[in-house]
Amino acid sequence: METTTWLTPEERAAWLRLIAVVELLPGVLDAQLRRDAGVSHFEYFVLAMLSEAPKRTLRMTSLAQRTNATLPRLSHVVQRLEAAGLVERVPCPTDRRATNALLTQAGWDAVVAAAPGHVATVRERVIDPLTPTQVAQLARIGDAVLTRLDPEGRMSGLLDPTADHT
Secondary structure (H helix, E strand, O other), X not given: OOOOOOOOHHHHHXXXXXXHHHHHHHHHHHHHHHHHHOOOHHHHHHHHHHHHOHHHEEEHHHHHHHHOOOXXXXXXXXXXXXXXXXXXXXXXXXXXXXXXXXEOHHHHHHHHHHHHHHHHHHHHHHHXXXXXXXXXXXXXXXXXXXXXXXXXXXXXXXXXXXXXXX
16 A cells, blocks of 8 residues: 655645646736737747747647647647638648648737737746746756656757757
């Protein structure tokens, strides 16, 4: 029979604060982007990942990895972005079995227009309350936790913009 190793009071306090951030931050980011740019946070994330890719293009499978989305969820969102003229699906020139997502000029314009407000919200709600030392600690904490949550490094493309984009 296993014995549970309960959280210490300090560990519990840290855990509860992390859970509060995990619960509150997505709503804050989503509300700002919907209000100011007419897109959800996830839609913006998809557009932003495409905007950072070479030729503003990623294979759907790579885009799914970068956004931590299932292919069906990503396909549904890309369909909405296509209908809005922000993204286009095109055959992969190196593998006809694959499909690429391409950020259109209108999509680029939408990201450029939305980015300042999004960054201002991230700065106001997350970065500015922290000291430079705490920002560095937050990055190290994120790395430590991500190593356990994502041991295969699926989200590494997000952390490493030089990763394979084909």
